[in-house]
Amino acid sequence: MWRSPKILIVDDELRMCESLEYLLKTKDYEVETVNCGQDALALIAKNTFDLAVLDVHLPDMMGTEIMDEVKTRSPDTTVIVITGDANLDSALAALKCGAYDYLRKPFEFEELLRTVENALNQRALKREKDKINEKLDLSDKKYRYLVQNSPDIIYTLDSNGNFTFISEAVEHLLGFTVDGLIGKHYTTVVCEEDRGKVQWFFDERRSRDRASSGVELRLKAIGDALQNEDAPQYLTVELKSMGIYEESTCDGERRHVGTHGVIRDISERQRIQAQLQNAERMESLGTLAGGIAHDFNNLLMGIQGRSSLISMDLEAFHPLLEHLHAIDEYIRSATGLTKQFLGFARGGKYEVKPTDINGLILKSASMFGRTKKEIIVETKFHNANIVVEADRRQIEQVLLNLYVNAWQAMPEGGTLRLETKDVALGHKDCRPYEVEPGRYAHVSVTDTGIGMDKKTLQRIFDPFFTTKEKSRGTGLGLASAYGIIKNHGGIINAHSEIGYGTTFNIYLPISEKLVVKELSSEGKISNGSETVLLVDDEDMIIDVGQALLKKLGYRVIAVKSGQEAVEVVHRMGSGIGLVILDMIMPGMDGGRAFDRIREICPEIPVMLSSGYAINDQAEKIMSRGCNGFMQKPFSVSELSQKVRQTLDKANASIQR
Secondary structure, three states: OOOOOEEEEEOOOHHHHHHHHHHHHOOOOEEEEEOOHHHHHHHHHHOOOOEEEEEOEOOOOEHHHHHHHHHHHOOOOEEEEEEOOOOOHHHHHHHHOOOOEEEEOOOOHHHHHHHHHHHHHHHHHHHHHHHHHHHHHHHHHHHHHHHHHOOOEEEEEEOOOEEEEEOOHHHHHOOOOHHHHOOOEHHHOEOHHHHHHHHHHHHHHHHOOOEEEEEEEEEEOOHHHOOOOOOOOEEEEEEEEEEEEEEOOOOOOEEEEEEEEEEEEOHHHHHHHHHHHHHHHHHHHHHHHHHHHHHHHHHHHHHHHHHHHHHHHOOOOOOHHHHHHHHHHHHHHHHHHHHHHHHOOOOOEOOEEEEEHHHHHHHHHHHHHHHOOOEEEEEEEOOOOOEEEEEHHHHHHHHHHHHHHHHHOOOOOEEEEEEEEEEEEOHHHHHHHOOOOEEEEEEEEEEOOOOOOHHHHOOOOOOOOOOOOHHHOOOOHHHHHHHHHHHOOOEEEEEEEOOOEEEEEEEEEEOOOOOOOOOOOOOOOOOOOOEEEEEOOOHHHHHHHHHHHHHOOOEEEEEOOHHHHHHHHHHHHHHOOEEEEEOOOOOOOHHHHHHHHHHHOOOOOEEEEEOOOEOHHHHHHHHOOOOEEEEOOOOHHHHHHHHHHHHHHHHHHHHO
């Protein structure tokens, strides 16, 4: 809002004060007059004036003394001095003290008005300039704060490509100092392989007014910016740049005077993308592996079953039994291979139970240590009892794989250290592995072997990747371990350095359940006489399963589809003692068939059988009250015990 400028007149001549007051008020100025220095100081103490017209000589003090007070109390006030002295000494002294101008008495009133107007205009310009400078200073502080605290590198180049500015982020990301780069050409920080690309974009800025964004390139990393000696000597970044131009005074053309831009570190983004791609690749391979293992297990079941049938028909010392036992061993080896396939197949768990992880490690380490005398095995358990819910055979397989890898990494012998502890993992620890925060059993397997470089370490969990000779590994061991631990809701990772050995870290969710000790019944044959409904779409499984069950004394009804099984149950009801149900079948699959059987006759026990491991689908069926699960291929003893246990348990439940 506009207001009239406020002017103070200080002169000991009363008529001069009255004349100047009248003159200035005609121009709408607000005017105050006093005749001595003390009155002037009193007014200045209480009021703020835009302009003061001071006589140099006053009765009680010099005008320059009043100017000193004006400077202190109201530095924004402009001062014009008037003097009747013949010489200019006093006027010049006032100018040195900060007066805007001076007038010598007598003067024309027009001259005074012109001087006052010019002084007020200059004062207004100065105030506006001060406001602009204040805004610029605030803007500069904001800019510097944003630039210096940005995680990105912000830079400017001159028209020749030399740095004229670069933010402090360059020191953290690349290891170069700001002072060391100012005046240097941009190629100082660009990897040689990418210099041609950067040169093209820089030249494009010089020849035309364009901007670039999303340009990926590699910049040199030195000193502390390198995480370790094995790390790449560069940082992958994304560049966004724009030319700086000014109008030419000659022909009006815009002239390129430099380039400014932003450099963003995208190494973490690339790491996450690679992790996602790897997870997707593992998912696809897992699905493929699961399908192959399923079909292969069905074939093994046929061979296992025929071998068992022949063995059961031969006398105890028949010469053919040796060959049949050899076939059984081959089947077990082949089954181990399919378990490795299923290890990184999605949801590849078999039989999950509360397990003492320390006890499992002691058992597996003892088994391993007896065959590898050149390896010293050390164990350290920080907690006496750590329970996890796990498939014991699978976790044992993981541990043995890691032990064998450690042994092969120590050709001259060495130490294998096994350690467990109860740890808490937070969101930050779990997020990269897509597991839930909470308490975990941390198992570390450390060797003192040759170690691995970073490139090898990045691929160790890839299926079929191996650095071993063909006779010493298939490349499935660690891929299988990765899948098994992931399917248990856990984490597996590794740290290694050339010459310093390798540590594998496994994290499995801790369980509050109690471990139940089991009595071994391996090799025992249990017979029966109940009616068993065998449901499978594979002729080979039907033939072998029917023959084995009959050998065990059971009456067998065999059908090849879920729909047929439902019809038999509907017809016979509780006359069926047990249903052995394949999970994957065309038409009505195992899950739907199970639900229909339960609706018709809920007391009939049902046991799932599959060439797949227990996956999400099987677990859902089990959670709905299914009585058991058998993994193909299974031996005649496993079949007999599972069937007998399920029937006995169902009968006991009915009697209660």
